[in-house]
Amino acid sequence: MGRLESKQNGLSLSVGHAARLRWIAGWVGLLAASASWAVPLACATQPPDLAAWWSGEDNPLDRLGSYPGTLDHGTGYGTGFVARAFQFDGIDDSMRVGFLGGIGLTESDPVSIAAWANTSTAATATLQVIAGNYMGEQGGSGKFSMYLMINNGNLVFSVDQRQLAGISLSTPISDGWHFVTATYDGTALALYVDGEARGSNTRNFTGADANTRGWTVGNFSDETNAGHGYNSSFNGLIDEVTLFGRALSLAEIGSIFGAGAAGICTPTIFANGFEGI
Numbered sequence: 001m002g003r004l005e006s007k008q009n010g011l012s013l014s015v016g017h018a019a020r021l022r023w024i025a026g027w028v029g030l031l032a033a034s035a036s037w038a039v040p041l042a043c044a045t046q047p048p049d050l051a052a053w054w055s056g057e058d059n060p061l062d063r064l065g066s067y068p069g070t071l072d073h074g075t076g077y078g079t080g081f082v083a084r085a086f087q088f089d090g091i092d093d094s095m096r097v098g099f100l101g102g103i104g105l106t107e108s109d110p111v112s113i114a115a116w117a118n119t120s121t122a123a124t125a126t127l128q129v130i131a132g133n134y135m136g137e138q139g140g141s142g143k144f145s146m147y148l149m150i151n152n153g154n155l156v157f158s159v160d161q162r163q164l165a166g167i168s169l170s171t172p173i174s175d176g177w178h179f180v181t182a183t184y185d186g187t188a189l190a191l192y193v194d195g196e197a198r199g200s201n202t203r204n205f206t207g208a209d210a211n212t213r214g215w216t217v218g219n220f221s222d223e224t225n226a227g228h229g230y231n232s233s234f235n236g237l238i239d240e241v242t243l244f245g246r247a248l249s250l251a252e253i254g255s256i257f258g259a260g261a262a263g264i265c266t267p268t269i270f271a272n273g274f275e276g277i
């Protein structure tokens with residue numbers, strides 16, 4: 001007899017049969033693992049008060065329609081975290097988006113900035129702006145501005161009154177894709193990396209004049225850079241840039257981070273005018 005037999009609970013299996021079952025079970029497990037890898041993540045429910053959304057799908061359009069960007073100095077596109085992304089050269093590339101109604105104009109305007117960002121030079125001393133409306137030395141006296149950038153291995157979020165007063169948050173960040181978020185509720189500012197809270201503080205000034213520069217992505221404005229005497233172009237990819245007129249909660253930030261490459265859900269407008277996902 002060429003086969004050993006095992007008996008358990010009245011069942012009789014040959015070794016050959018058991019091996020085949022193990023082989024099948026192995027493939028089922030592998031397929032299950034593959035399936036869990038292959039099943040797309042669910043998109044994140046769009047948080048309220050989303051004001052603008054530049055997703056970098058080979059165009060500078062705002063997915064909400066109101067604030068299309070303008071690419072300057074050769075800014076292009078590359079492989080993003082959610083489909084395509086904006087690609088900045090670290091030399092002079094930038095995207096102008098201008099003024100958003102009531103978003104970051106004065107010190108009492110709540111704002112959240114969220115984006116996926118990927119640089120291979122996080123540790124350099126060069127300023128790499130993700131988004132902001134910084135007035136710099138050219139801003140006149142006491143004008144409100146803010147920016148989110150990578151510099152010296154840190155993600156930095158600043159809210160300031162031009163050069164007169166200001167406050168910054170800073171947290172270490174490495175090369176590669178990260179979901180970066182800065183929130184400001186008109187008083188408190190907070191910083192998040194990959195859905196994790198990385199510090200908070202409170203505005204330390206009052207009486208700033210309104211911002212007159214407008215928002216840029218991937219760099220400060222040409223005027224601000226000229227005032228500094230150096231450029232602040234991001235060196236890498238920035239994807240799914242969103243600005244909200246409200247400080248996002250940790251749960252909302254975690255939801256977008258958790259959705260990963262599925263991104264934020266895009267509402268579908270049905271013919272009857274109702275929205276659905």
Ligand SMILES: [Ca+2]
Nearest residue numbers: 073074089093
């Ligand atoms: Ca360029």
Ligand SMILES: [Ca+2]
Nearest residue numbers: 055080082084
């Ligand atoms: Ca994208």
